[in-house]
Amino acid sequence: MIEFIGIAVSQLLLLVLSVNIMTRNILTKLELVAVSIILSVFGTILLAHIQYFSLLFVLGLLTILLKIKKVSWFMAIAAPVLGQLVMIMSDYIIKIENNFFFIVCLAGLMILSSFALKSVLPKIENDYFILALLILTTIIFYMFIYAGSLYNFPKAITSIYTLIFATFILAIALALIIITKISQKQLEIQKQQLELAQLEEYTTRMESLYASMNMFRHDYINILASLQGYIAQGDKTILENYFKETIAPLKNTFEAAEGEE
Secondary structure, three states, X not given: OHHHHHHHHHXXXXXXXXXXXXXXXXXXXXXXXXXXXXXXXXXXXXXXXXXXXXXXXXHHHHHHHXXXXXXXXXXXXXXXXXHHHXXXXXXXXXXXXXXHHHHHHHHHHHHHHXXXXXXXXXXXXXXXXXXXXXXXXXXXXXXXXXXHHOOOOOHHHHHHHHHHHHHHHHHHHHHHHHXXXXXXXXXXXXXXXXXXXXXXXXXHHHHHHHHHHHHHHHHHHHHHHXXXXXXXXXXXXXXXXXXXXXXXXXXXXXXXXXXXX
16 A cells, blocks of 8 residues: 555656656746645545546646646647656556566656657647647546456456557657647748748849939939030029029938838
């Protein structure tokens, strides 16, 4: 009984640690310790009375806590569920009788998996199809486990479970890879669209600038021609009036153009 409680508590602690890793250490050390203690006490009690249905309490508490910490609904649900799935698979993969070495191997697998998932989760965030798939997989896993517990987990059933669970995990991993690739492709397309829009804006501005330069060159030639004519006539009054009416207002025109830019 003591060994059972020790393993259960260790698994709950590892689950909390894995969730915290996947959510990029959203929990403080104090919160991490507090949640671990709460789950260790109440989770173990519930496990002894309602067995696998205690999972609902564990996942529910972790989800609520993550939401309180302003984590998105996707991450608040996906991180605990993924942690639970990794723990289930690790239980069936690790074939070690010694409890201490079992926990050590379990900790290694869960921590490594959590760091790997930490980099994947942001790329599929808000993909609720994957979230639904994870929840469905967890439900199926525990249905198989509960059914197997009715027959005291014969070796034949355990072997079948390991194969089934491995298949599910591979399917989920494949789905994650595909969705990640699709997300990356979408990001590349969005980046290309943004660059194209910026290029179009730049081209439009250059065309506008070129048109303005042509207009200025035309006006400049006309001004020089007029000045040359007035200078040739030697009429100072006409020259002064031309300067005030035509050349001086150009300053305001240039300042207005600079203001628009």
